[in-house]
Amino acid sequence: MDHTLSFVRSMALGCAVKLGVADAIHRGGGHVFLHDLIAALPNPVTASKLPHLGRLMRVLTTSGVFAQADDGAYCLTPVSSLLVSDGGKRKNQTQLVRLHLSPLVVSPFTNMAEWFTSDDGEDTAFKMTHGADFWGVCERHAEFSKLFNEALASDSQFIMDAAIHGAGRQVFEGIKSLVDVGGGTGEAAKAVARAFPHIKCIVLDRPQVIDGIPAGGPVEFVGGDFMDFIPQANALLLKFVLHDWNDKDCVRILRRCREAIPPRQAGGKVIIIEIVVGSSSEAIYHATQQLYDLHMSMVTPGMERDEKEWCKLFMESGFTKYKINPLLGLRSIIEVFP
Ligand SMILES: C[S@@+](CC[C@H](N)C(=O)[O-])C[C@H]1O[C@@H](n2cnc3c(N)ncnc32)[C@H](O)[C@@H]1O
Known part of the structure; x- marks a missing residue:
């Protein structure tokens, strides 16, 4: 029971x-x-x-x-x-809890067995349940899309603190320009721009996300499809992006990343903030990383990857070296070099 x-x-x-x-x-x-x-x-x-x-x-x-x-x-x-939240004054995870427990996200889990046994060709239980993939549902439901963007923005404020002021600080040192690929409403890029004012920061995301954002802040916003084009920069940031995609699409995105950065000797690198399954010896982390993986597999065509799976993606996309630093809780910061 x-x-x-x-x-x-x-x-x-x-x-x-x-x-x-x-x-x-x-x-x-x-x-x-x-x-x-x-x-x-x-x-x-x-x-x-x-x-x-x-x-x-x-x-x-x-x-x-x-x-x-x-x-x-x-x-x-x-x-x-x-x-x-203290009236919005404190960084918190409430919107992330609301997002993960919202009816649109939870309902596909009531259809898991039906999805496993269905041969209708839908790649996720989410799509089978809602008739559209995650981004399609975001377009249809403005309130859900708002919750999604707010949840990821608050998560970025939260984890970027650890990335910039803690375990990952050295990762951003020496960078001159950075594109946050699939950077949402720009919270992660803003955190980088605040901590390193000399870094020119650009956020690339879908036009539907970027269009309403006023210009003129510390970061520049570009609407576009990261499958097709990524603006050139010294370094790229991908936070919680690749776990949304299957291996084939990840390789496509990473190849675009490879084209957008200079060689390693000139400081080119990709910075990935994601789960590395098995990154911690603590049983609770491992169990939660596995739950997150099953969650991703029902909601998106993506997955949570262990080090071997990450390494395979990097090598297939033309990168030669990577370094994993455990960051906070479930997640790690991975530097990937051409
Ligand atoms: C899980 S969210 C992560 C957002 C942000 N990196 C963060 O962690 O707060 C994935 C992001 O990828 C964006 N995205 C999805 N498909 C995209 C595409 N084809 N081109 C550009 N952005 C895309 C989504 O709009 C969304 O903002």
């Missing part, structure tokens, strides 16, 4: 994010009793639902999202600290 009901844990987390529980506990000084919690939630909960809120909190406390002090008050844990 634990295996059968594990989705209830995920949905309880999604519910707590929508209700703003982590923010309410944070505002209450990190120590809040149930009856105060109901009053502190930014989204009002009917008083008659108080016992149900207690049951929700019990599940989330047992699973480690929240903790309970000896006097029974609820507290934050390292997990729920990531969900405190």
